[in-house]
Amino acid sequence: MAPLLMWLIMVLCLVISLGKYLFGLILQLAHPSTKIRKDYTYEPTVSVLMPCYNEGKTVYETIESISKSNYPNGKFEIIAQDDCSADDSYQWMLKAQRDFANISIRVGRNEANCGKARTVCNALQHSNAEIIISIDSDCIFHPNAIRELTASFSEPRVGSVGGRVGVRNPNQSIITAIQTIVYYAAFELYKIPENWTRSVCCISGCLFAIRRELLLAIEPAIRARHWFGVPVNQGEDRFLTHQTLLHGYGTYINNDALCWTTVPTTLSVLFKQQLRWRRSIVRDFFFTLRSLPVHVFRLHPNTVLTLVLIPLGAIVALLVIVNSLVSDPLAWAGPMPLVTALAIAAVLSWWIKKHSVHETIAHPLAFGAYIAWAIASSLFLTPLALCTMDSADWGTRAKPLEEVPVGNSRA
Amino acid sequence: MATPALEPDVKPAKTKAAGRQALHYRFILATYRIFAIAALYAVLIGVIAYAFVMGFYAVNASWAAPVILTATDEKSLDFREKLITSQQSIEDLKVDAAKMDSGLKEMRSHRDSLLALEPEIASAITSERAHDRIDAPALSALDRQKLADDAQTKQVLAQLDAMQSDIQKDLASGLITRADAASQMAAINQTATSYTDSRIAEVLLTDTVLDKTTIGATTLEALERQAELRAEAAQLDVAIQVAEKELTEDNRQIARLHDAIVTARQSPYYLSATGQNLLNYAFVPYDNQASAATGSPIYDCYLNMILCRKVGVVVARFPGEEQILHPIFKTQIRGFLIQMDLQHEESAKSKTVFLGAKPLLF
Numbered sequence: 001m002a003p004l005l006m007w008l009i010m011v012l013c014l015v016i017s018l019g020k021y022l023f024g025l026i027l028q029l030a031h032p033s034t035k036i037r038k039d040y041t042y043e044p045t046v047s048v049l050m051p052c053y054n055e056g057k058t059v060y061e062t063i064e065s066i067s068k069s070n071y072p073n074g075k076f077e078i079i080a081q082d083d084c085s086a087d088d089s090y091q092w093m094l095k096a097q098r099d100f101a102n103i104s105i106r107v108g109r110n111e112a113n114c115g116k117a118r119t120v121c122n123a124l125q126h127s128n129a130e131i132i133i134s135i136d137s138d139c140i141f142h143p144n145a146i147r148e149l150t151a152s153f154s155e156p157r158v159g160s161v162g163g164r165v166g167v168r169n170p171n172q173s174i175i176t177a178i179q180t181i182v183y184y185a186a187f188e189l190y191k192i193p194e195n196w197t198r199s200v201c202c203i204s205g206c207l208f209a210i211r212r213e214l215l216l217a218i219e220p221a222i223r224a225r226h227w228f229g230v231p232v233n234q235g236e237d238r239f240l241t242h243q244t245l246l247h248g249y250g251t252y253i254n255n256d257a258l259c260w261t262t263v264p265t266t267l268s269v270l271f272k273q274q275l276r277w278r279r280s281i282v283r284d285f286f287f288t289l290r291s292l293p294v295h296v297f298r299l300h301p302n303t304v305l306t307l308v309l310i311p312l313g314a315i316v317a318l319l320v321i322v323n324s325l326v327s328d329p330l331a332w333a334g335p336m337p338l339v340t341a342l343a344i345a346a347v348l349s350w351w352i353k354k355h356s357v358h359e360t361i362a363h364p365l366a367f368g369a370y371i372a373w374a375i376a377s378s379l380f381l382t383p384l385a386l387c388t389m390d391s392a393d394w395g396t397r398a399k400p401l402e403e404v405p406v407g408n409s410r411a
Numbered sequence: 412m413a414t415p416a417l418e419p420d421v422k423p424a425k426t427k428a429a430g431r432q433a434l435h436y437r438f439i440l441a442t443y444r445i446f447a448i449a450a451l452y453a454v455l456i457g458v459i460a461y462a463f464v465m466g467f468y469a470v471n472a473s474w475a476a477p478v479i480l481t482a483t484d485e486k487s488l489d490f491r492e493k494l495i496t497s498q499q500s501i502e503d504l505k506v507d508a509a510k511m512d513s514g515l516k517e518m519r520s521h522r523d524s525l526l527a528l529e530p531e532i533a534s535a536i537t538s539e540r541a542h543d544r545i546d547a548p549a550l551s552a553l554d555r556q557k558l559a560d561d562a563q564t565k566q567v568l569a570q571l572d573a574m575q576s577d578i579q580k581d582l583a584s585g586l587i588t589r590a591d592a593a594s595q596m597a598a599i600n601q602t603a604t605s606y607t608d609s610r611i612a613e614v615l616l617t618d619t620v621l622d623k624t625t626i627g628a629t630t631l632e633a634l635e636r637q638a639e640l641r642a643e644a645a646q647l648d649v650a651i652q653v654a655e656k657e658l659t660e661d662n663r664q665i666a667r668l669h670d671a672i673v674t675a676r677q678s679p680y681y682l683s684a685t686g687q688n689l690l691n692y693a694f695v696p697y698d699n700q701a702s703a704a705t706g707s708p709i710y711d712c713y714l715n716m717i718l719c720r721k722v723g724v725v726v727a728r729f730p731g732e733e734q735i736l737h738p739i740f741k742t743q744i745r746g747f748l749i750q751m752d753l754q755h756e757e758s759a760k761s762k763t764v765f766l767g768a769k770p771l772l773f
Contacts, residue, residue, distance in 0.1 A: 228436040228439045228440045228443070229436035229437065229440065327741065329741065330740055330741065331741075384454075386450075387448075387450050389443070390443065
């Protein structure tokens with residue numbers, strides 16, 4: 001009975017996941033209501049909050065890219081808040097403040113290192129704008145990004161809007177090539193059905209816009225987040241999105257609001273990043289289960305299914321893979337997984353080359369390695385996340401990042 | 412007045428509650444961390460153990476997989492059915508061979524009797540020819556003598572015709588009586604009859620002479636019989652040769668089937684299908700055949716590889732090829748079966764046993 005139930009859940013999760021990609025493709029191509037009604041004449045005041053920790057010179061480039069935004073200069077400001085970086089990030093922030101005098105840049109520093117979520121809240125104290133945009137300090141933003149985000153707030157029901165995160169370094173290694181395909185598929189296909197019902201479950205913290213009054217309402221909850229007394233500083237983007245939905249607002253990802261991030265180039269950094277994300281998913285899953293009736297009655301069924309079945313799918317996938325490795329250890333080495341992965345890579349890399357030339361992948365066949373990563377991540381991420389829920393370690397900011405140009409310009 | 416009085420009571424109560432909650436959290440966290448560390452170590456140990464097991468079975472060349480065969484196994488039943496069919500074929504072939512052998516004996520006897528006749532026929536022909544060579548000249552001379560005698564008799568008969576006229580005349584003239592005339596006429600007829608007999612004898616003699624001087628019908632008949640006899644003998648030779656070949660082939664087929672049955676009776680499937688006692692078998696992949704010598708000790712281990720103990724010995728190696736799924740990797744592998752003499756019957760249910768020596772020396 002138990003194995004049957006496990007397989008049923010697994011199949012359900014797979015059908016929903018794969019169905020979402022397929023449905024996303026259909027909606028993307030054929031359903032106008034998937035796209036939000038944008039009003040470019042709506043120009044609210046905007047504060048771009050940029051928490052920063054050990055980003056080095058990258059933070060200067062980030063501010064530089066925002067300073068080139070085509071949003072009216074008088075209507076937006078940058079509030080850069082350093083979380084006690086161990087490197088020269090704060091100096092780069094001050095330099096940017098001096099160099100980009102065309103826009104208002106405020107630079108602050110926390111009294112003590114307190115994590116990204118609380119740093120955003122600290123930055124929020126200096127803002128009076130109508131729309132708050134939280135960004136990652138290692139991203140480069142398209143000049144239209146702020147305009148695209150604010151235009152999406154013309155629908156009064158929408159509380160939070162995210163942008164599409166592209167990969168700055170798609171061809172730096174096999175790992176970055178894989179992530180490029182995964183990121184693209186997630187934003188351009190997987191999130192589309194959620195966009196359709198304005199119920200995106202996780203807007204990326206790389207580019208996250210939210211109404212001021214909503215963020216103020218959620219802020220106490222952000223500051224109060226803890227795991228049995230241990231403060232939680234990770235996964236604020238997922239938490240904010242989830243809270244937006246619970247406050248009765250819609251969420252949306254505007255794929256025309258672009259930013260590019262530098263994705264991990266080594267397995268260890270990728271693993272730490274994914275582990276942090278998995279912890280957020282697990283935490284979010286527990287929170288959803290704890291208040292499931294509220295979710296069922298208040299949220300769109302699409303949202304509830306995503307919030308429940310996807311994390312459940314990760315747990316079941318772990319059990320299925322363990323079972324497979326014991327009962328048929330070499331099954332994964334057969335041709336079918338490789339052929340499937342390569343077929344997906346071929347189609348998506350062609351699509352990326354056509355629609356996002358910056359992210360063109362030089363060697364799509366590298367995606368074959370995704371099978372090994374999928375098995376390893378399914379096996380270890382969930383148990384590790386479950387066993388390290390009290391960890392406050394960010395994992396990917398131990399030392400300053402190396403400088404990476406946007407897209408394929410390095411080549 | 413009441414408000415100031417309340418303050419000292421409320422604050423300690425809140426502090427107390429917060430303290431209790433903090434203590435509660437600390438307890439939960441401590442428990443969680445202990446559980447988490449234990450779980451992570453369990454995962455780590457599991458991963459290392461899994462990798463070790465995979466690596467171990469990739470390089471180990473002494474493992475065998477016990478196989479439990481019963482009379483109701485599909486393969487045993489199929490094997491038994493084929494064996495019965497083979498035995499039936501042998502019986503049919505034996506009956507055919509016996510019939511053929513009997514027929515062969517009959518044909519050989521007939522042929523021998525035919526061949527025994529031939530010298531007698533040849534001897535008879537020779538004897539007759541020798542006799543003819545002796546008799547023919549004499550008969551020929553007699554025939555000539557007879558011809559001469561008949562010629563003289565013919566002349567006498569011509570004279571008798573004249574005498575017959577004279578008798579008629581004498582009778583008519585009354586010179587002689589009627590009785591005399593009849594008597595004389597009878598004598599004349601007697602002579603004529605004798606002549607005729609003599610002619611017949613002469614013709615027969617001539618015929619006999621011809622027989623004696625040329626190859627006669629009798630000889631020809633004898634020769635014909637001789638030729639028929641030889642032809643029949645030749646036909647029998649051919650039939651005997653064919654029958655002998657068929658018989659040889661049948662006997663060879665019987666021998667082959669017999670060998671196959673003898674071999675089959677040593678098969679584990681036959682033994683399991685017909686044996687009264689439960690016998691223990693194990694599959695040995697070809698890569699590990701060096702370890703599967705008869706008499707090699709068998710070890711059974713905990714966790715498939717450690718803390719091993721001797722549980723029996725290899726009794727026999729079966730020649731037929733078998734294919735099974737690798738007990739760990741689940742891939743199709745080729746090998747053969749061995750019979751095990753187990754002192755610990757429960758080892759027959761182990762996933763693997765090891766032949767020759769303990770796999771990890773303990």
